[in-house]
Amino acid sequence: MTIDGYKNHPYIPNSVEKVQKEMLKELGLETLEDLHEGIPEELKFKSKIDLPEPYKSEYELRKDMEKTLRKNKTCRDYINFLGAGCWQHYVPAICDEINSRSEFLTAYAGEPYNDHGRFQTLFEYQSLVAELVDMDVVNVPTFDWAQAAATSIRMAARITGREEALVVGTIDKEKLLIIQNYCDPIVDIILVDYDKKTGAMDLDDLKDKISENTAAVYFENPSFLGFIENQGQKISDIAHNIGAISIVGVDPSSLGILAPPSHYGADIICGDLQPLGIHMNYGGGQSGFISTRDEEKFVMEFPSRLFGIAPTIVEGEYGFGDVAYERTSFGNLREKGKEFVGTQTALWGITAGVYLSLMGPKGMYELGQNIMQKSQYTINELNKIKGVKGSKFNSINFKEFVVDFNDTNKTVEEINKKLLEKGIFGGKDLSKDFPEFGQCALYCVTEIHLKEDIDKLIDSLKETIEG
């Protein structure tokens, strides 16, 4: 059977039949069916693949896709208190302006000579994040925080030659699944218990579990549950005393006000770039980074590309290129290289660089302060609702906090359903991931929440709970 094909398609210039004939003649062929001679007949798909009829014009495509997308309710229409690893922040217009530029959007893997701008922006992103975390080396971004954490652990395992990692018990269970899958069967992941009152890592349990098999201790600041872990130096010391590596996952939007993990003993820092000027995109905005000191033993374990600065043959010119390229799976070593490298999330790295350039030191400080104030205010107001505890843990939080609904006689699911009716996305229900908490939800408050948004949440919760 001959399939007709779709002639004169705007995306396929050489679907014009006259041109096709001319080109086929050059090749000594008669028809398009003479192509694909290398594919045996028995492997050829004999009928037409069964797809819906295509839109007949760009207008119809747009019209119908818009109609479908409008079935979604967005965080602009609703007041959103969901976080849990993907956070709603303000995205400066310039971030979108730059990441929608044709040049960046449609570039890929050019050489430093055709893509000087791509190399420079990614070098600058690395350098800006390096200042934020106060560490020397930052990679071209990986897929997301979970991948960055998993790779950090694998790096630590190679550096120490050990096969176990201790991971903070309050970690996001989805992130844990990713780390476990990525480390299986090379590194065993063991959870460390946490203090039931503060949420902080249980140092006695850490000391019990750590051993000479421990490659790394991984914890987060702020933690997944929002509280600030202030035993950072103690945890790092316990790790170092036995020759293990201290890895800290961090939300970079906190680093205008919170000490970077390099100040309390972290050897490797990782985290997500999404809060730095990247839209949530239903989770498609996640982008991971990894940072270490500028020591050969760390640098040589990165699987990612690292762009470095160098002179050119012309005085006064900046050039860029790959630092220690041969360690990657793109180099001569293939599977003997470090893990693997490929298309990850470079455009979000560029965007995070734009964001940090706009924010500057003061912007990052004010962002942090604003989030602290608004989240504390929210906790404060939540405490006024009968049966609600604004923060389950008696620690200080950044951006997120666990709201305890156990004394309301209502489940989080019921409460969130009511909130939804009132135009509010309530916090993430923790009853599945942390059954020991009972009915608790993880709420997220950022600089985008106005007092009136928070007050609307409080009023709606009062109505729902107190009736």
Place this chain on the structure above:
Amino acid sequence: MKRISRDHKVRNFHQAKWDEPIIFELSNEGERGILVPEAEEEIVKVVGDGVSKIPESMKREKLPNLPEINQKRVLMHYLRLSQETLGGDLNIEIGQGTCTMKYNPKINEYIARMPEMTELHPLQDESTVQGILEIIYKTDLCMREISGMDQFTFQPGGGSQAIFTMASIVRKYHREHGEENQRDEIITTVYSHPSDAAAPATKGYKVITIMPDEEGYPDYEAFKNAVSERTAAFFVANPEDTGVFNPRIKEFTDLVRKAGGLNCYDQANANGLLGVTRAKEAGFDMCFFNLHKTFSTPHGCGGPGGGALGVVKELIDYLPKPIVGFKDGKYFLNYDLDKSIGKVRLFNGVPQTVLKAYAWIMSLGAEGLYEVAKVAVLNNNYLFKKLLEHKGVDAPYIRGKQRVEQVRYTLEKLAEDTGISTEDIARRVMDFGMHYWTSHHPYYVPEPITLEPTETPSKEDLDEYIRTLHHIFDEAYENPEIIKNAPHRSTIHKIDESSFDDPEKWAPTWRVYLRKTEEE
């Protein structure tokens, strides 16, 4: 006025050169790029400054050393750097073989940037995200048809993550069948992507790499000898990066199946095969497509992309959670996969990429996808024939036969004749506003070039590309110096690469550069 002559055969190009400083050099104390909303007075009244409550040990003592730059200057900086980047929209993007650098339709980007896409939180109630779930579900149905697989996941964020996901499924599958320890080897071929070796190795597998026979096909005898009760899986691209399609692929997959292994298809090179041949009929248990290659979503300087991973019925339960289902008129996230490997990327992958891929498929339909495959192959074989007309240019394997969607050429003869290497020429191509890529390492084809035109270029575009390469090949014979010192019309000149592998000198960030160059 005299008629202006437009007779020149190659483009008189010059790349933008803004001589832009590094962002830190633009800092002026006190300048602001953007203002952050302040907390309302009533909030401050209740909670105070917010930061004094931070435990002392956790307070940042000194503000981060970020630059302070006004908004216009930040914009100008990044716009200038964008102009110094040769994106696919601007050039005849034929030179990045294996990467399928096709046109990324603007309308799809426009749709994907609607707030109904960008402003969705991944944990929203399913009832509020029916639109995006519908698109993911329908894309899955299309992919099933295109490949013959029974279920797709869009969780992998790129091709390499999709390969890693396949390797994870392979391990879990053999674990479930009590053969995990026995099956510790995977087999791949040297002209499949390096990640087909590296990602399974990351998953703990020993890698056996099959070399090509004289015709460029994976050596069947060597393959036969490699398959055993230790084989966990076969990871392969077909056509491989040479553009050579292995016609005996079914015999290969049959051997692996009989030995108890799984067959995993890297479809990075699928662009010439859409509607022509499918993974299922070739005996594969799993396959993946790069949405940012075959399905037209932009590459974004290296992501975010998308790896659409499909499996046969028997393997659906092993997929990462969740997948999108449809029941009683509603789309939902299905977590009910009892042998699942868990998860590979947070939340639901990269949904905006899936949306763009769907829009592309729906702009073409079955007839359009078939036309894509035919024209991609037509363009490639046209380019192939024309390039080989120049002396010093060749392509090893299956002489006189067609290639699929790309070709790995060799300039071995040209290099012997002139002393000019393929890397030298890669730098010179830039002087004409174009780009070409050599090959993954190591170079099994000596002095390689890997070109893949896709369906995007017109005949005029192809002719310009051919003319330009021929012009440069002529230069190699007639005026090699101009190539040795290239580029001449790029943003920058030849880079001194000597620091990149020297831990004492390399500078992966600005702060390291400042420190290491202080004394000099």
